[in-house]
Amino acid sequence: MTRYNILLMGASYGSLLASKLLFGGHSVHLVCLPAEADLINAEGFRVRLPIRGRKDPIVIDSRELPGKVSAGGTAGVDPKNYDLVGLAMQEPQYRSPGVRELLDAVAKSRVPCMSIMNMPPLPYVRRIPGLNHDALKPAYTDPSVWDSFDPETLTLCSPDPQAIRPPDEKVNVLLVTLPTNFKVARLKDEKATAMLRQLEKDIDAVRFDAPEGKIELPVKLRVYDSIFVPLAKWAMLLAGNYRCVTKDGIRSIKDAVHADIEASRAVYSWVVKLCVSLGADEKDLVPFEKYAAAANGLAGPSSAARALYAGAPNIERVDRLVKTIAAQKGMRSAAVDEIVSLVDAKLERNKKGV
Numbered sequence: 001m002t003r004y005n006i007l008l009m010g011a012s013y014g015s016l017l018a019s020k021l022l023f024g025g026h027s028v029h030l031v032c033l034p035a036e037a038d039l040i041n042a043e044g045f046r047v048r049l050p051i052r053g054r055k056d057p058i059v060i061d062s063r064e065l066p067g068k069v070s071a072g073g074t075a076g077v078d079p080k081n082y083d084l085v086g087l088a089m090q091e092p093q094y095r096s097p098g099v100r101e102l103l104d105a106v107a108k109s110r111v112p113c114m115s116i117m118n119m120p121p122l123p124y125v126r127r128i129p130g131l132n133h134d135a136l137k138p139a140y141t142d143p144s145v146w147d148s149f150d151p152e153t154l155t156l157c158s159p160d161p162q163a164i165r166p167p168d169e170k171v172n173v174l175l176v177t178l179p180t181n182f183k184v185a186r187l188k189d190e191k192a193t194a195m196l197r198q199l200e201k202d203i204d205a206v207r208f209d210a211p212e213g214k215i216e217l218p219v220k221l222r223v224y225d226s227i228f229v230p231l232a233k234w235a236m237l238l239a240g241n242y243r244c245v246t247k248d249g250i251r252s253i254k255d256a257v258h259a260d261i262e263a264s265r266a267v268y269s270w271v272v273k274l275c276v277s278l279g280a281d282e283k284d285l286v287p288f289e290k291y292a293a294a295a296n297g298l299a300g301p302s303s304a305a306r307a308l309y310a311g312a313p314n315i316e317r318v319d320r321l322v323k324t325i326a327a328q329k330g331m332r333s334a335a336v337d338e339i340v341s342l343v344d345a346k347l348e349r350n351k352k353g354v
Contacts, residue, residue: 010088022067024202107148228280241302253298
């Protein structure tokens, strides 16, 4: 069985996928901040994962897994030493000094690259035919960081599982709040896609030694031929995550979806219609009822809303990207316009320090 060497840029959300890969005996190197790297190298990382029908979550300890994990900064990392690169930071972070240069090296190495961001990298969006891709650049914090990528070497993995770092614990602890699957689109290269399918099988085969015996774990990797499957997250983000931002302040994803379920359904259906107009099959996407049921368990605000209300000058703007793409398709939603306006206004205040 092939053991892969995998580079993950981002140790917070990245440690969830890393935990699954380490079960398969693969090696993972996490690029992160010095304090995170020192802790992970000294103590590994922990992922708390809820299991249906079980009262307490299980704790995955990276030190007890067959694969090897290491961590460090951006300096001295050569992407050519890896079989796969995962992008698990927030989109605005890729313009940071050091990160920008490493991302550019990843692009030029042509090593298969898998984004695990809510915001699809611009080269991935270029895989969607029929759009004026240059007109989408204003939705990105700094679109130039993506200039060196060949769209054929980069794919998108929908970050459907929800996870947070508990604020009162060390930075090497991750708590999974919604244990759904990662959904990744195939790459053009058959060998690269075969690697993704091998990782999918390895994660499927995982069994965890719990006191009651070996148990199957949630959060799988699913590989799809359609480039539109990872776009299923767009409807969730617009109906839930970005609607955590209101005129009166911040609210939970649960409240954003369930305070007015018909308004949420309307936004969700509108985004689904947009994805279908781009070429998605409706079966590639997630039914609203399934999403609404999952949102019942999301008792906190989205990461985008939390960052916005913590004063961030930039956040991922999937809301603006969706609005801009829709305009190219002759589609408009007053509810989406309002979301974009609210986020714009809050970012403007943050940039002024108000």
